[in-house]
Amino acid sequence: MTTHETVPTPTFTQLTRAEDATDAVRRDLAECWTAVINAGGAVVPMGCPLPPVSPAHLAPSVDALVEGLAPQRRRLLMASVGDALAGWVLLRRDPHALEAHYGTVNHLQTHVRFRGLGVGAALMRRLPEIAREEMGLERLRLAVRAGLGLEDFYRGVGWAEVGRWPGALRVAPGDDRDEILMSLAL
Template identity: 35%
Template structure:
């Protein structure tokens, strides 16, 4: 990460305004073409509603959130969602987002590394994630220790006639820090 880049930290208790700030980050990333559940031009109200539901999940302990910058002015974020029941040994990495004006600074790599470390802390033995095809994301995750184990053909539809595969990745965790 570049000199002076913000440190990532886990959000234990979301602050007032965190949902609104997450929504604004999410909108900025979406409008820049980021592969985070929406396409440019999506309804901002829908994005803000999902951001509020995400913060509710963090408050309820159903998801863990890591932020770079401040909760009410995030430069980037990532979620880690622990499995339950038969999949309690794993956690899913979701919605890695970096503000468009901070991409290429190593912030995404730092957020992902923090998610891996948090996975170890919460006792996960395996991290999973999905990445939209037709983007640099599959190569990004592969370069950071995640192995592609499959694809879901046509897993997302960006527009009529523009279906993309979802690349499925996993990364086993051990306690030695590898």
């Protein structure tokens, strides 16, 4: 991006039911997730081969994610720039009464074509509003892998590190990383 170009403002779409996800939306989600995984980001879902992956590899995971949508339990927030899916994130509530006031954030992804434009930050600024006003949540949590600087990104959008599981994630033999636990009061 040159200095005279304007950073696009994403528009948001929220999916709360499986029937909201058209075939085109499912395809866009799989393509975004594929691009992110192949660029070295995002956790590869169970049952999916190690990178490089294709959208066909991710389609079952997208379908499972979408089929679990429910207005008060699980929502998908998507950011678009023009007609292109620029990123997405999943927000879910635990059904157990002890944790029903908490939401968990998973799968924040920015398509590689839109990295560095503030799409991820825009999603993370919009998500707490949805969690609080539409789902009645009081706090959000997420976990990130150490060694990628992700904790700095989340701190920059208001999250606080609340703990770590040392060496909890084995990226490769001899490459164990901490799982960083983060929280955001709503």
